[in-house]
Each structure stands twice: as structure tokens, then as C-alpha cells.
Amino acid sequence: MGLLAAVVASGTIARMLPAALPLPVSLVQIALGALIGSFGALRVELDPEVFFLAFLPPLLFADSWQIPREGLLRDKWTILKLALGLVVFTVLGLGPLIHWMLPVMPLAVCFALAASVSPTDPVSVQAIAGRIKVPTRMLRILEGEALLNDASGLVCMRVAVIAALTGGFSLSSALSLFLWLSLVGIALGIGVTLLITRVAAWIRRHFGEESGSHILISVLTPFAVYLLAEHFGGSGILAVVAAGITMSYAELMGDQGAGTRIRSLAVWDAIRFATNGVMFVLLGEQMPGIFTAALSQSRDHIGWPLPLVALIIVLALAALRFTWVWSSLRITVFRSRRRGVPAPQPPVFLLLAASVAGVRGAVTLAGILTLPLTLPDGSPFPARELAIFLAAAVILLTLVAASFLLPPLIRHLHLPEENELAAQEAAMRVQAAEAAIQAIGKEQHAMAEGRQDTDLYAEVSARLMDLYRRRLEGTAASETDAATNRRLVEIERELRLAAVRAERETILRAARRRRINDEVRRKLIRELDIQEVRFLSMAGR
Incomplete structure (x- = not known):
């Protein structure tokens, strides 16, 4: 109840903030969570495996289900280069830098930390985009990258942890592990979702449709594919993403009733709102304990101040991302010109915006919390609290940086309108x-x-x-005459909205005076609500 109350309060607080302070609601939720976490009796002990199971499947499923498939297919190579190549590039570049600043942290643990902060977070990207007008194509690329790079980042982290526990590293083992995780996860995600949708469609055709049952099936699907993939040694995250994309293709069959679709969207909106908010509040709750443990461990070494280390890591992440994006675009321009296709140089503000937009989130924290507590000989895992502190600090700094730096960078972008x-x-x-x-x-x-x-x-x-x-x-x-027609449509829409609201008020007034019963009132109000939503959607509200 306290977590959900904080989620509700965060939305109100975020709307009360002035326009000059473009903080996303996720930062407000983290702050409220830290306030709750400062009271030890109220703090939730976060189990990373439970965290992964409870929050990531529904959120990733909803995001991959509703992301435009055309955008994924159009920019698939760009997304794959960011989701795979940039992750490896970040791990190899950031790991030695962290070890140079913090010699007390073994190199394998430094690589594990670098791997945990390498994937961007789809929920954090959505939180930033909800407050800032991000160009559509850029947002789709960021969302696609964030959906796919979790698996590569977590695989790199798992390899680094194995190296820390055993003292050895095998490139062939790392590649085979990555292939197994990816193939099993994607195959189970697609196969199980197709099976579920086909069975549900057969039941609808032969026995009719019951909205509640089919909505519950869609809610349980991401948990089912996640658990199955993890049970068979695959990537549960990739399984959920594959399931969401498969579900979007299954929708093209159009065998669901309109009422089921409307109710399903309403249910999923509520699930996304609640789980997204609770996830960031939980993230804030862990902050006081993480900071306390890290500060106690930092007394055992003499090195760089931890806040400065976290800032340098964030700057290094942006620099590595800028280098990768710049190099990729230069290669693309070079290949296009060799084929005789004119290709302009990408504007520098686009490169800077793409670098700042790499926001980290709950996947980073949940991944770093899976670090073992002890080594095989029973001794404590080295620098575990330091790694968790730095990962949490990176999440906060990237959220703050994107909130304040993205708006001016995007305002300087002069991209062609997508008509x-x-x-x-x-x-x-x-x-x-x-x-x-x-x-x-x-x-x-x-x-x-x-x-x-x-x-x-x-x-x-x-x-x-x-x-x-x-x-x-x-x-x-x-x-x-596009301008005149748009004006006519706008006038018609406003008049229709005024009429709908007048109808609703008349019906409610009659209900308050007990001139109609509740069943009639609910039916008429629902019809008017659907009309109002339709008219509002015409304006993109």
C-alpha cells in the first residue's frame, strides 16, 4: 500500500513541478522511495530474482507488444549494432577505466560492473520521452535498443562473474553461452505465445468469447514464457520480448472482439502504470542502504571519491556511446556514397542527443544485485557494495542528465518531418x-x-x-486545402466534445435525482466515454 501510495503521489508532484524543471516522474518516484527507505522498518528487502520475475516480464512484454513493428524492421541493423556491438564495446572500454580508478576492485568485478551499466532501460526511456518530445524515429531506435541489449549486457556480466569466481575466462564458453541464452529464449517466447494465441482463438471460434478469461491469459503469458525460458537455461528477458512482438503479429488476425480489446488495453495501462511506478520507488528504497554499505567499505581503501568515480563512469558511457554512434553513422554514409546514393553528414546535435539518451534503469540495479555474496572459498565477494553503489549512482546521474540535457539538444535538431x-x-x-x-x-x-x-x-x-x-x-x-480542412475538423471535434459532455452531465444529473437506475446510467456513460476518447484521439491527446 505504501509503495502504490507513493506512485500515486509521484504523479501529482510531477504535475505540480514548473515547466522550467523537466523532471520525469521516475525521478520523483526514486526520491519518494529514498524517503521511505530512510526508515529502516519500512524498507523492503529486495530479492533480485523476485524483482526480475515480478516487474520485468509485464513491462517488457507490454513495451515490445506495442512498439511499432515497422520501426523495428526499418532500423533493425542500427538497433542490433547498438544492442550487441555497443554493449561489448562499452564493457571492454569501461572495465579497465574502473579498475584504474579503483584498484581495490578486481578487474573481473570491474567488467561485471561495466556489463551491468551497459544496457539501457526501456522503462527509463519511456519515462524521459513522457516529459520530453523526442523525435519519433530516434525514440523507436532507443526503445528497440533497450529491449534487446538487456540480454547481451547480462550475459557479459555473467561471464565476468564466472571469471571472478573461478579466476579464468573462456571466449568460446562466453559465445556459446550467449548463443544458447538467445536461441532458447527467443524460440520459447515465439513458440509458447503462438501456441497460447492459437488455442485461445480456437476456443473463441467454437465456444464464444469471455473477455475476462482472455485478458487474464494475456497477463499470464509473459510470466509463463519467462519462467519456461529460465527453467531451460535461456534468457527470460529475450523470451518476453519475443513473446510481445509475436503477440503484436497475432493481433493482425483480428479475431478478438472490440470489447475485449478495449478492456485489455485498459488493464495493461493500469499494469504498466503500477509496476513501472513501484519499480522506481523500490529502486529509491534501496538507495539509503546501498549508500551506507558503500561508504563503510570505502573507508578500507584510498582512492578517488566515489561520487567523482560515478560521474566519470557516466561521462565515459556517454563518450563511448558517442564514439560508437559516430563511427557507425560515418561507415553508413561512406557505404551509401560509394553506391552513389547521396547521404548527408549527421548533425552533431543528433549524435549528442543519442549519447545523452542512453538512460540506465532497473535492469542495471537488478543485474548488479545478483552479484554473489561470497567466493567459492567462503570469503566475501570483493567490492560488492562498491559495485552496487556505483551502479545505483549511474542510474540516478543518467536520468538527471537526460532530463536536463536532452531538451536543449533536441530543440537544436532540424530533422525533416515524417509525413x-x-x-x-x-x-x-x-x-x-x-x-x-x-x-x-x-x-x-x-x-x-x-x-x-x-x-x-x-x-x-x-x-x-x-x-x-x-x-x-x-x-x-x-x-x-489542408489548413482549412484541419480547422474544420478541429471545430467539429470541439463541438462534438461539448455535446458529449453536455449529454454526460444530463445523464449524471438524472442519476443523482434517481430518475434512472445505475444499469442504464453505466451503459449510457460508457457509450459517451468511448465517443469522447475517439474524438480526443483525433487530436492526438
Whole structure:
């Protein structure tokens, strides 16, 4: 209850902040969690395995389910280079730097720390994007990278931990481990999700649809694939991501009812809101204990101040990311020009924004908390508290840096507007309206055949066809006078919203005076709510 209350309070506090202080709600949640964690009796003892199971499957499943598939396919090579190549590049570059600053930390532990901070976090990326207007294509690349680089980062960390425990390292073992984790996780994620969706579709066709059961199936799916993948030695994270993407393809079958889809989206919005918020509050709760343990251990060594070490790590992460992105884009431009395709140089503000946008989050903390407590001989695992402190500090610093540095960098970006989606939407509206007119005509003749009141069918179908024809005329007008048409649509939308709100208030007033019963009131209000959501979505609100 306390965690959820902090989540609710964080949203209110974030909305109260002035526009000049663009803090994402995730930072507010971390601060509230640290306040709760300062009282030892209220602090939650965080088990990393439980943390992974309880929070990551639903969040990663929802993100991969709803991320546009076209964006993943269009920029697949860019995303893969960031999710795989950049992770290895970061681990190899950051590990020796940490060991140079903190000789007390063994090199293998330094590599484990570097691996834990190498993957970006999809939840943190979404938290930043909710407050800052990030260009659409850049946001899709960041989301795709964050969904896929968790596995590579955690595999690198597992290899480093094995080296710390055994004192040895094998490149062939590391590669085989990565392949096994990836293949098993992806195969189980796709296979189990396809099986679940096919069985659910068969049940719907033969026995009808029950919204509650099918929504519960979608909620349980990410946990099922995660547990199965972990049981068979695969990557549960990759299994969940593969399951979410597979679910988005299964939706194309269109065999679900409209009511189930509406309720499912509402349920998943609530799950994402609650688990996302609780995850960051829990992250803040761990901070006081992590800081206390790290400070007590830091007295045993003479070296750089820990806050300065954390800052240098964040700067090194940004520099490594900048170098990787710059090199990748230069190679892409060079190859395009060799093929005779004109390719402009990427603007420096784009490179800087991409470097700052590499936000770390809960995956980093959960990964570093899995460090063993002891070595095989029973002695304490070296520098464990220091590594956890630095990982937590990196999470905070990257969130703060992205919150304050991304807005000015993005404002200096002059990227071409992406009109492709608007053109697709307009064309699809025309095709859908034409198909609706044809379907109305066919259905009218079929329904009126052999009946006496054929004029009623003709009157109703003519009225509906006229509605769709006016929609077609509005779409055609947008091609010649876009500004006027947008203004007309905006005026119509505001008038319709005013009408819907007036209807709702009339119904509620009647209900307060007990002139209608609750069942009638709920039905009418739900219809009006759906209309209002539709009109608001036309404005992108």
C-alpha cells in the first residue's frame, strides 16, 4: 500500500513541478522511495530474482507488444549494432577505466560492473520521452535498443562473474553461452505465445468469447514464457520480448472482439502504470542502504571519491556511446556514397542527443544485485557494495542528465518531418470508407429482400452512406486545402466534445435525482466515454 501510495503521489508532484524543471516522474518516484527507505522498518528487502520475475516480464512484454513493428524492421541493423556491438564495446572500454580508478576492485568485478551499466532501460526511456518530445524515429531506435541489449549486457556480466569466481575466462564458453541464452529464449517466447494465441482463438471460434478469461491469459503469458525460458537455461528477458512482438503479429488476425480489446488495453495501462511506478520507488528504497554499505567499505581503501568515480563512469558511457554512434553513422554514409546514393553528414546535435539518451534503469540495479555474496572459498565477494553503489549512482546521474540535457539538444535538431504516417492514415481512411459504403449497400439488399418495409432499409443505408461520403470529401479536401480542412475538423471535434459532455452531465444529473437506475446510467456513460476518447484521439491527446 505504501509503495502504490507513493506512485500515486509521484504523479501529482510531477504535475505540480514548473515547466522550467523537466523532471520525469521516475525521478520523483526514486526520491519518494529514498524517503521511505530512510526508515529502516519500512524498507523492503529486495530479492533480485523476485524483482526480475515480478516487474520485468509485464513491462517488457507490454513495451515490445506495442512498439511499432515497422520501426523495428526499418532500423533493425542500427538497433542490433547498438544492442550487441555497443554493449561489448562499452564493457571492454569501461572495465579497465574502473579498475584504474579503483584498484581495490578486481578487474573481473570491474567488467561485471561495466556489463551491468551497459544496457539501457526501456522503462527509463519511456519515462524521459513522457516529459520530453523526442523525435519519433530516434525514440523507436532507443526503445528497440533497450529491449534487446538487456540480454547481451547480462550475459557479459555473467561471464565476468564466472571469471571472478573461478579466476579464468573462456571466449568460446562466453559465445556459446550467449548463443544458447538467445536461441532458447527467443524460440520459447515465439513458440509458447503462438501456441497460447492459437488455442485461445480456437476456443473463441467454437465456444464464444469471455473477455475476462482472455485478458487474464494475456497477463499470464509473459510470466509463463519467462519462467519456461529460465527453467531451460535461456534468457527470460529475450523470451518476453519475443513473446510481445509475436503477440503484436497475432493481433493482425483480428479475431478478438472490440470489447475485449478495449478492456485489455485498459488493464495493461493500469499494469504498466503500477509496476513501472513501484519499480522506481523500490529502486529509491534501496538507495539509503546501498549508500551506507558503500561508504563503510570505502573507508578500507584510498582512492578517488566515489561520487567523482560515478560521474566519470557516466561521462565515459556517454563518450563511448558517442564514439560508437559516430563511427557507425560515418561507415553508413561512406557505404551509401560509394553506391552513389547521396547521404548527408549527421548533425552533431543528433549524435549528442543519442549519447545523452542512453538512460540506465532497473535492469542495471537488478543485474548488479545478483552479484554473489561470497567466493567459492567462503570469503566475501570483493567490492560488492562498491559495485552496487556505483551502479545505483549511474542510474540516478543518467536520468538527471537526460532530463536536463536532452531538451536543449533536441530543440537544436532540424530533422525533416515524417509525413509518411499521415499519408498512410489518409489513404487508409479513404479505403476503409469506400469499403464501408460497398458493405452497407450489399447488407441493405440482403436484409431487405422479401420484406415489406424496404424503404426503411433504403433510408437508413442512404443516411450511413452519406456520412461516409462526407468523410471521403473531407479527405479529398485535405489534399487541396489542408489548413482549412484541419480547422474544420478541429471545430467539429470541439463541438462534438461539448455535446458529449453536455449529454454526460444530463445523464449524471438524472442519476443523482434517481430518475434512472445505475444499469442504464453505466451503459449510457460508457457509450459517451468511448465517443469522447475517439474524438480526443483525433487530436492526438
